[in-house]
Amino acid sequence: xxxxxxxxxxxxxxxxxxxxxxxxxxxxxxxxxxxxxxxxxxxxxxxxxxxxxxxxxxxxxxxxxxxxxxxxxxxxxxxxxxxxxxxxxxxxxxxxxxxxxxxxxx
Numbered sequence: 001x002x003x004x005x006x007x008x009x010x011x012x013x014x015x016x017x018x019x020x021x022x023x024x025x026x027x028x029x030x031x032x033x034x035x036x037x038x039x040x041x042x043x044x045x046x047x048x049x050x051x052x053x054x055x056x057x058x059x060x061x062x063x064x065x066x067x068x069x070x071x072x073x074x075x076x077x078x079x080x081x082x083x084x085x086x087x088x089x090x091x092x093x094x095x096x097x098x099x100x101x102x103x104x105x106x
Contacts, residue, residue, distance in 0.1 A: 019087050020068065025058075025075050027083050031067040040064040054101050077101075 017029040031039055038047065044062050051060040051069075056077030061070045082098040084090070 017069075017087065019083065022080070022083060024080050026070065026072050029069045029071065029087070031069075033067075036064070036067040039067055039069070056101055 016035055017031050020028040020030045022028070037043070039062055044064055047069075048060055048062055051057055051071065056074045057071060058074055059072040063069075078098055078101060086098050
């Protein structure tokens with residue numbers, strides 16, 4: 001099974017998670033029901049490790065019970081609009097920055 005990070009990169013996040021709340025520097029994401037198992041156990045630990053190693057990511061908290069992630073990020077490195085564009089399926093330059101970071105190429 002793919003990990004959640006790979007799924008986010010491949011689908012632009014549209015099918016994997018939804019934005020629950022977003023303010024500059026902090027975003028809460030909720031996984032879709034079919035992806036909730038990826039937020040438990042070893043998969044959760046791997047996701048947490050992958051996300052915290054990314055450029056611009058300050059801190060990540062995973063809550064498997066609510067199937068949510070809270071990501072604190074540096075808005076100087078990852079624009080606010082990048083998250084919005086990525087998870088709403090907008091094809092924009094801002095989300096390309098975020099995808100490159102997620103793929104480890106930025």
